[in-house]
Amino acid sequence: MSAMSDRARRMREMRECMHVGPKLQAYLDGEVDDATVERVAAHLEYCRKCGLELAAYRAIKHALGQRQQPADDALARLRSFGEQLAATGPEPPADA
Amino acid sequence: MDQSAAAADERAQAAFARYVLPEIEVLYRVALSITAQPADAEDLVQDTLLRAYRAVERFDGTHARAWLLTILRNTEINRHRRRRPDLLDDPDAQLERHEGRGPFSAPAPGPEELVVEQVFDKVVDEALAALPVKHRQVVQLVDIDGLTYAEAATLLEVPEGTVMSRLHRARKRIRDRLAAAGLAPTRSGR
Incomplete structure (x- = not known):
């Protein structure tokens, strides 16, 4: 391969980095269209820099996702309240 | 209670069970994220469920979570209208x-x-x-x-x-x- 075509390929890859980089987070969140999914995935096959970037965001998202479990007792009370509404409607006022 | 009122209650209860009950955990998680205290979050979800019950007969059945999040948001704003316009x-x-x-x-x-x-x-x-x-x-x-x-x-x-x-x-x-x-x-x- 000539030096010229090698340079052209590197330029293309850099342009692709600039296009894909800002979309990595939305890609991770599943918030991009199918064409963008394909384009990002194709770029990640050869671009180590974007691959590391995505891995960092994926690790952050994973750490955050495990962060908060709602208190079981509060959730159980709310479910029971909801099930009571679904079964009998709201309680009438005490003086009704 | 007359028959039509009883039938309306039954419809509301069925719609509530179908659209609202499956979203209670998400509502509580979201409430924890937008309130300062877990007790506030529980109160907020309880108020949201009551409002949702009263409104469920008019709900068209599409995007239940978005509908409930709007109710939750309005409930939260009403609860804190005077002291915390923070969300806006x-x-x-x-x-x-x-x-x-x-x-x-x-x-x-x-x-x-x-x-x-x-x-x-x-x-x-x-x-x-x-x-x-x-x-x-x-x-x-x-x-x-x-x-x-x-x-x-x-x-x-x-x-x-x-x-x-x-x-x-x-x-x-x-x-x-x-x-x-x-x-x-x-x-x-x-």
Whole structure:
């Protein structure tokens, strides 16, 4: 391969980095269209820099996702309240 | 109670069971993200469920979660209308001020015997706590509570693009803090 075509390929890859980089987070969140999914995935096959970037965001998202479990007792009370509404409607006022 | 009132109650109860009960956990998670105290979150969800019950007969059955998030949001605003117009503020100026202070200083490294994952989680927790409240809320709603960008936008009454930009900037702050602690590769102009 000539030096010229090698340079052209590197330029293309850099342009692709600039296009894909800002979309990595939305890609991770599943918030991009199918064409963008394909384009990002194709770029990640050869671009180590974007691959590391995505891995960092994926690790952050994973750490955050495990962060908060709602208190079981509060959730159980709310479910029971909801099930009571679904079964009998709201309680009438005490003086009704 | 006459027959038509009894039939209306039955319809409301059936619709409530179908559309609202499956969303209670998400509503509670979201409430935890937008209130200061767990007890406030529980009260907020209870009020939201009552309002949803009263409105469910008029609900058309599409996008139940978005409908419930709107009720939850309005309930929260009514509860705190006088003292906390917080959800409606624009936070970007606040973030700019944060960023104007220069890079975060690296947090003190954890004891060596801690595994890397625990240190990583700790830095993420610290970075999340250091975010301006509006940015932290979006991270909580999407990454912790599991809302889509559109659902978070409905809840916060902002465009989806605003949710996206706040979320992405917030994660970049977290990522920068991890990089300062040597737990993520340094970023080159992105």
